[in-house]
Amino acid sequence: MNPERFRVMVSTVLLVGVSVSALLIAAGFAAAFAVGWQGSLAGAAPAVPALDATDFADLPSRLLTMEPLAISQLGLLTLLATPVLRVAASVVGFALEGDRLYTGITLLVLCVLLASIFVLR
C-alpha cells in the first residue's frame, strides 16, 4: 500500500466514524425536540419510565422503541469508538506498507488502548 492510499484509508475511517455518529446524535437530538428526551418515536411508553440519562445499559431494547435518548447514546458510543478504529486501521495500513517497526508500535498502542478500556476499571 502506498503512503497516499494509507492516508486516504485512515482519513476515511475517521470520516465515516464521525459522520455516522453525528447523524445518530443529530437524529436523537431532533427527535428530542419532537417527543422529549425520554419519549419514544414508536409511540410506546418508555421501557423504563424514570430512566437515568447517563445509563447506557439495555441500549438494544431501548433502541427498538426508538427513544431519542437511546439513539443519541448509540451515536456517542460510535464517536468514542472512532479513535480506537483509527488505530486498528493504522495497524493494517503499516502492515500493508511493509513497515514492520511501525506495525509493531501501532499494535502495541492498540493493545494498551484496549487494555485500558476493558481491563483497567
Add this chain to the structure above:
Amino acid sequence: MSLEADLGIFVMSIAAGLIGSLAGVGGGILVIPVLTTFFGVDIRLAVGASIVSVIATSSGAASAYVRDRVTDMRVGMFLELATTTGAVCGALLAAVVAPAFLYLLLGAVVLLSAGMQMSRLAEEFPPQLAASRLALALKLSSSYPDRRLGLEVPYSARRIPLGFVLMWIAGAVSGLLGIGSGVLKVLAMDTAMRLPMKVSSATSNFMIGVTAAASAGIYLGRGDVDPRIAAPVALGVLLGAVIGARLLHHVSNRSVRLIFVPVLIAVGLEMIGRGLGLSI
C-alpha cells in the same frame, strides 16, 4: 436541561471545536467552565461532556489533516506509545498522588511556556538541521505542504528522547487528572522536538482522541456522560472542528501560535485555580 439551553450549548461548542482544532487541543478547557458557569451543569457531567468534545475535535479535524498530509502519522503513532502507557500509569497512580500539587506544578509549567511561545511568535519555521540518527531510524523526518505559502516544508524531529518522556508525562497527567492534555502534547512537539507549529497542532489533534478514548470508557461506566448535554456538545464541536480544519491551510504558523497562547494562559490559570482549591 431545557432544549433551549441545549441550543445554547450547541452554539458555544462550535466555537470550542473551532479553536480546539486549530490549536491542537480538545476544547475541554472552554467547554467545562462555560457549561458549569453559564448553564449550571454539574462539574461531573461537564467533564464527561468534555471527554466527548475531545474525541469529537480530534476525529472531526483529523480526517482532513491526515488526508492533507499536515498530520505526521509516524510521529503520532510513535508518541502514542508514550501517551497511552503514561495514561495507564497515571490512572493507577491517581490513588497515591495529591492532585492539588500536580495542578499547581502544571499550571506553572503551562504559564511559563506561554511566555516562551510569545518569544517565538515571529518564527514561521523551526531552523532546518540535518536529521539525527534516531530520527532516521524511526523515520521521523518528513515534509508538509504549506498551502498558504505554496511550499513543501521539510522537517525532522529533534530531541526525540526528551519528546518521548514529555509525552509520557502528558499521558500520565491525562490519566491522573482526566484532562486531554493537548496543550502538553503541542508543547512537546513544538518546543522539544522542534516540529513546525501546524504539524505539531495537527498531530496533537490526531493523538488526543486516542488519549481520551482510553479514559472515556471509565467516565461512561461511572455515569458521567449525559446525552442531553453531551449530544449538543458533540454536534457543535464536530461542526467547529470541520470548519477549523479547512481554516488551518489559510493561516500562518504564527497565527496558530497566536491562537495557542491565550489557550495556554487560560489552561495555566485554571490549573493553578484548581490547585488552590477554587472551583471554576
